[in-house]
Amino acid sequence: MTAELVRGQNHTLPQTRLEIRVSAGSPVVAGATLGDEHGTVRGTEWVAHPGSPRLPGLEVSRQAAADHRLAVDLDALPGAVHRVTVLLALPTGAGHPARFGAVAAPFVAVTGLDGTEIATFTLIGLDTESAVAALELYRRQGAWKVRAVGQGYAAGLAGMLADQGLDRAAELAASIQDAVASGLARSVAPPPPRTPDGERVRHPAGPAPAPADPAPPRPGSEPLGGPTTAPAPGATTGAAPGGTTGAAAPGAAGAGNAAPGAAGGGPIDYAHPRRQTSAPPPPPPTAPSAAPGQPAPPVAGDATGWSMDERLYNQIWGMFEDLARAVAAYRSAVDFAESRMEQELDRALSDPRHRMGGAGDLARERARDKCQDLTARAREVLDRDLAQLAAESAVVEPALPAPYAGWDNPVWHGYRVPMELPMALRLGELHLPERTDLRIPLLVRLPLERGVWIDSGRTASEAAAATGGDRLRRLAMDSAVTLAARLLAVYPANEFSVHVIDPAGAAAGALAPLTDAGVLAAPPAFGAGGVSAVLAHLTRRVDLVQMAVRAGAADSLPPDLDTGEHLLIVNDFPHGFDDRAVTQLRYLADEGPAVGVHLLMVADREDARDYGPVLDPLWRSLLRVTPVADDHLVDPWVGHAWTYEPCRVPEASRVLEQVLALVAAARRADPR
Template sequence: MGERFTAGQNAPLAIRTVRFTASAAVPLDVCAFVVDDRLRVASSDDVVFYNQPRTAGVRLEGEVIVVDVGAVRRGARVLCAVGCERPAAVSTSLSDAAGTSLATFHVEPAAGSETALLCWEIYRRNDVWKVRALGQGYTGGLVEMFTAHGVDVDDSAEISDSETVPAPAVGLPPLELLWRIFEDAARSAAACTSSLEFARLRLDDELSAAVADPARRTGLEAEQSRQRAQQRYDELVEVAETRYRNDSAVLAAELLTVDATLPPALASWTSPAWIRSSTPSDGVRVGEVAADHGPLRIPLCLPAPLLRPLWIEGEPAELGPVVSSLVVRLLAAQLGTLVHLVDPGRTLPELEALTAARFAGPPVHDRAQVPAKLRGLADAADLDALAQQVDGSTPTSPALVVLAGFPYGYDHDDLVQIVRITRAGGNGRISMVFAGDPPDDDDDPVVQILRGAAQHLPADEQLTDPWTGGRWAFTPDRLPAETEHLRGVLGGNSLQD
């Protein structure tokens, strides 16, 4: 074999003795379970760990689990696992008696709190021994894992201290805190997906085994085999989905608690921060993401000021609430920010009414005024960049440039000026927002430059998380219908004035 496995992947095992090892950035305890087809031990003697280093066919040698498949009782399978002092990624390996690597598997804990991980299954199918990568985790540590496989645990302290779930991170910057919650949700969803795939593959294997012998494909015994396989599948699915629901409930409660502490730019629109707070922020909420498994919705946030131009894609007439939401949040994140609005199609009337107190000048609606406005912004950005290079001076007010109807409402020379603003304003002073559908076949090289320089925010689409590659349904943030309570943060007249 020799390749790196992914969760659910299996392969034949051609040797008699297998050595299981694991490593991580934290202390580990390796262990093994000798289980039946329901993944349950017959007794506590079927567990191998530091307090019980041997059972038939499996032994602990230092920090290595050694499995002699020929000595494992007939009909049983072996689960190789680890317990961690705290949640950590674990690299595992199966090797032969001489230490030659046969397979590797990298396991990531989900939900930021799993301290026990099932890593490998060694099992027999149609008299052929095989190995399968697992990747299922337990937030309750070794105690939960032992209990799940039928081990009667009288005193958790006799097993390990690794089941302690870490307290939520405190003192983190708000943006980082929300990204950590998203990461926890991503890993939890990935673990659920992996467990469901494992259950499906096991069911396929067991149903295939039930019909492998032509003489036994029908009849009562065959039907009972299929029923047992379906029952085991249903049990695994229920365990996976229950664990995911529990993880989601914990994260939802954490989000509810955190929302009350966030600055306005990152908080929900119903948060009291929009009435009582003028706290700056290191980020802005741009929408929410949701996985396929349940109702949990996680805020998706970006740094403030914007590190790259943000291109909000969609029909101009439909983007008003989305663009307005982002602009309001960016103004709340940097309290001294002034807005430069270029909106030839007059697609953002709600935004103008709400943020008029923060305009650097009158919004540009006349198409004939667009070139002069953009050239003036580009010249000012160049001068600011030059002054910063010469004497390190910083402009007094950050700027937010909003370009609606982009790029169709702008000619080639306008786009060149926008490139100048983008490049000169890269020191964080200027945030840029483009709103409109990018062309599919525009061969203007300046459009292509801007398209590559911008971060794109689709109106409604699937996104991929950076930790597990999982797919998430994205819903952009939209300005609420009632906005009067937002004026206090934005500099207008609030209800409390």
């Protein structure tokens, strides 16, 4: 979907090889400047303009025109460059308008090489300005974004260049206008044409690029859930520990490859020799290389991905899959050994001569020995795989960022409110009985694609049945509070709000960290009136945002509407709920996640059994977790029952209060 930006708005760029297309009502000069981490242009060699149209990773037009196509390869820019600003200016001289207010508003689009629009911006509101900084591509936390700027300059090109810190800006502006007036050369050629099968025609000067390996499938929003087609138990996979597939990188470019910016005529070859269209290969390991015949030492982030967070996410996913398949292979081998032993015993005992005497005992002993030998060999393989996964976990766990880390990870002591939303959030840990100390983080993608039901019933599991009812309800609410705190902590300031329905006021103690820090959107709602008010408020928000999205009229939303993400915590359900409230709750569970309203239920299903089929869809639509260890979750490959344990704050630790205090301070410093 194309992002239609307004002045000051930004959007994440999904790729780094781009075109910037400019359409104007009259000829304009198009250029671009490179800026360092402070936005400063360090010299004239950091300015692409008609007199010098090519820089590493950047090419602009050599003449004034009503339509331009600028070629950008962000990966080919110098390492010191953190910003690319696209500039538009009106040509000087007779016959040209002197101000942008006298011409149609320019339109700028950032597109992929196939022409798919990523973001667009119409530069409205210009008047006496004769030059304008249209938009900028900037690097933030390892990723590239585009921001709509629209900053005009009545002083023209010279004033704009001087504002970016360039010395002798007036001289460069004059030389740019002279180059335009002289008509030095052609404009940038359009992208190569597409063949009927969708492939681009490459520049004849370079060899055809090697076909890119297909990108690995993107992991789902969560590793556990509904029914999927799973391979047979014990099936092998090509993924090594860490989830990598070992895809080969494309071959190196030959000497004849013409990279963007190469001298000579003809169309640009957009196939940058150092760039892949599929996900990048794992980074080279930083640990010492392994001895011959030994597995490579584990490395944190040793998986595919464009950023360290994405590589760690994919590595955890790969560890989870590897553990599932390794245990499946072991269990399958044990089943085979036991089945073979039973078959051999049946054959031996079917012979009357073996039913009595030493022959029968010998046959039984041989069958059992074979079974034990097969089982021992299977266990040896499993122990080797588990040891490698344990070593990988020992390296990965300390390297996790705060959203992926447990509360006992020291990374939380250096916590700062983030500027951007991470990929995922840690919900708890998973393990199998074959090795209970090998824990795999359970990560859910953000924004949440489904709500969560924390089951506070004693019938949920054996561990729950052994826990007192009051203590179980307190643990369930504690889990809800820590999950809400993690969500507040990983969102940028004031982009996530938490609402609480506590009809009987039974959760006041558990809610104390949130209420004391002042991070709730409003005090917890009490009684039937409070339930009705909160549900009506959130239902109205969902209705309004849905209508605006469907009508393409986001600007028509009421000014008092908070468009950030919202979480509703419901405690003690169904106390205080009537039929209308239950219907609204189901509506929020079904329609809310798509427009940023998420549901967190803390309830015992047995208490709500009177609602029967009305509640069943709500129950099925939410991810059910428990406040105590439970093995009700299964993986999508071989169907193991994984033991889930929620994230708990260590005893006597103040990390939760410290994190919430920083969240509250950031919210006060940035009131929106």
